[in-house]
Amino acid sequence: MTDLPAYLRPFVLGVLEGSDVRVDRLGELDLYRPPGTARGGAILFVHGGPGPDGLEVMPRDWPVYKGYATAAARLGVVSAVVDHSLIRGLDQLVAAADEVEAAVGVLRSDPRVDPDRVGLWFFSGAGLLAGEWLDSRPDWLRFVALTYPRLATPPGVDELVSAAEVIGKHDRGGGAGKVSSKDLPVLLTKAGLESEELAGPVAEFVSAGGAALDIIDVPKGHHGFDMLDHTEESRAAVTKALDWAIAHLGEEPGDEGKLLVPPPPAKKKTTTTTRRTPAAARTAVAERPAAPAEPATRPAPSATPSATRTATPSAAPAAVPVAAPEPVAPVVAPAPAQPTLADLGLATVAAVSTETPAARIVAREHAAYAAHDLEAFLATYSPTARIQRADGSELKGRRFLREYHRPRFEAGRCKTEIVERLMLGEWVVEHVISHDDGEAVPQLALYRVVDGQITDVEFRA
Numbered sequence: 001m002t003d004l005p006a007y008l009r010p011f012v013l014g015v016l017e018g019s020d021v022r023v024d025r026l027g028e029l030d031l032y033r034p035p036g037t038a039r040g041g042a043i044l045f046v047h048g049g050p051g052p053d054g055l056e057v058m059p060r061d062w063p064v065y066k067g068y069a070t071a072a073a074r075l076g077v078v079s080a081v082v083d084h085s086l087i088r089g090l091d092q093l094v095a096a097a098d099e100v101e102a103a104v105g106v107l108r109s110d111p112r113v114d115p116d117r118v119g120l121w122f123f124s125g126a127g128l129l130a131g132e133w134l135d136s137r138p139d140w141l142r143f144v145a146l147t148y149p150r151l152a153t154p155p156g157v158d159e160l161v162s163a164a165e166v167i168g169k170h171d172r173g174g175g176a177g178k179v180s181s182k183d184l185p186v187l188l189t190k191a192g193l194e195s196e197e198l199a200g201p202v203a204e205f206v207s208a209g210g211a212a213l214d215i216i217d218v219p220k221g222h223h224g225f226d227m228l229d230h231t232e233e234s235r236a237a238v239t240k241a242l243d244w245a246i247a248h249l250g251e252e253p254g255d256e257g258k259l260l261v262p263p264p265p266a267k268k269k270t271t272t273t274t275r276r277t278p279a280a281a282r283t284a285v286a287e288r289p290a291a292p293a294e295p296a297t298r299p300a301p302s303a304t305p306s307a308t309r310t311a312t313p314s315a316a317p318a319a320v321p322v323a324a325p326e327p328v329a330p331v332v333a334p335a336p337a338q339p340t341l342a343d344l345g346l347a348t349v350a351a352v353s354t355e356t357p358a359a360r361i362v363a364r365e366h367a368a369y370a371a372h373d374l375e376a377f378l379a380t381y382s383p384t385a386r387i388q389r390a391d392g393s394e395l396k397g398r399r400f401l402r403e404y405h406r407p408r409f410e411a412g413r414c415k416t417e418i419v420e421r422l423m424l425g426e427w428v429v430e431h432v433i434s435h436d437d438g439e440a441v442p443q444l445a446l447y448r449v450v451d452g453q454i455t456d457v458e459f460r461a
Contacts, residue, residue, distance in 0.1 A: 011064050012230050047124070066081070102383050143244075
């Protein structure tokens with residue numbers, strides 16, 4: 001065992017692979033599915049970094065992460081391990097954060113997963129990615145677990161969100177000056193023989209967290225004890241952490257750690273969807289997209305808009321019913337290139353009944369927007385998505401999308417009417433009326449969808 005690199009040493013709970021757990025590989029994400037067909041909670045295991053020189057095996061194939069995911073799946077929850085860019089260096093923090101966010105979106109959209117019961121488990125250097133989740137605390141997030149985490153960047157490396165700074169804002173004890181409106185269970189597993197560089201920030205995190213933290217101490221454990229220290233102490237710590245996580249995914253977390261899995265939802269025939277809850281936004285897809293009941297905001301153009309066709313918005317910001325179209329000749333979709341304004345002028349159809357995969361993704365984005373579910377909204381976008389606003393400015397990447405949209409979501413400024421929709425290959429083109437600050441602004445919105453995610457958006461006056 002000692003001849004193996006540390007990351008290839010066996011998991012302390014032993015080899016857990018078996019035919020009862022199915023493993024599916026989706027891009028950089030491995031999904032571990034428990035036996036049966038019940039729909040329940042899920043855990044995303046997030047490896048650390050940077051990796052050692054000469055790394056030959058990516059983290060999702062390390063025995064330790066395969067072991068955690070298999071153990072959790074055998075306890076009844078869908079588990080996932082994602083490979084992300086932090087393994088290549090601390091200068092990849094932003095890219096890694098976007099990749100983890102994308103993995104969360106894929107996991108929550110899995111048909112075996114209840115999108116309102118998901119936990120995130122960060123190891124080692126991935127602790128640097130946990131601060132944003134500890135701060136934003138989306139409603140679907142049932143817990144955050146940290147195992148021997150790095151919680152401070154070395155000098156010269158830009159930090160994302162400091163876990164120690166945000167953990168103190170939330171206190172399950174409701175202490176003075178604390179914010180307790182969103183209770184998020186947080187578990188810290190500490191290695192007693194941790195390096196001084198990592199132990200100092202962990203101590204600050206514990207001091208700031210107070211009653212908001214549950215702690216498992218491993219006094220004789222090294223950094224990476226779950227693969228280095230094959231002792232009863234290590235095995236007990238891992239088992240206790242898994243039991244804690246499973247308990248907090250249950251519908252009744254206090255029921256002695258027993259995972260309560262709800263029965264699969266009844267199948268319904270749906271022809272039109274006008275509003276979905278944040279949970280449904282990740283799992284249900286309408287057969288035909290429709291305007292949200294509470295319309296959603298889009299970046300408004302700075303100049304006075306003019307469109308080839310206009311429509312008068314309703315007095316209240318409700319969805320505008322689409323009139324039945326006059327019979328027209330079928331519109332032939334061009335090759336998958338960006339449609340020109342001439343194309344749009346020819347495709348003057350009030351509503352198009354044809355459904356495409358791209359239209360379903362855009363409909364999911366609209367549903368999350370109308371439901372004010374920022375995480376579900378962002379999950380529909382590629383980590384490197386490009387958004388061209390009508391005033392000529394550009395947003396690129398999920399991080400900038402989050403910064404731009406978060407104030408709008410928090411303020412409830414999500415009001416857009418969808419008047420028309422056209423499907424042109426991998427593009428979805430919509431005539432919309434935005435209601436920023438109560439003013440009706442018509443514009444064209446063009447969405448490009450590639451491999452199930454929105455990669456390009458353009459708004460035109």
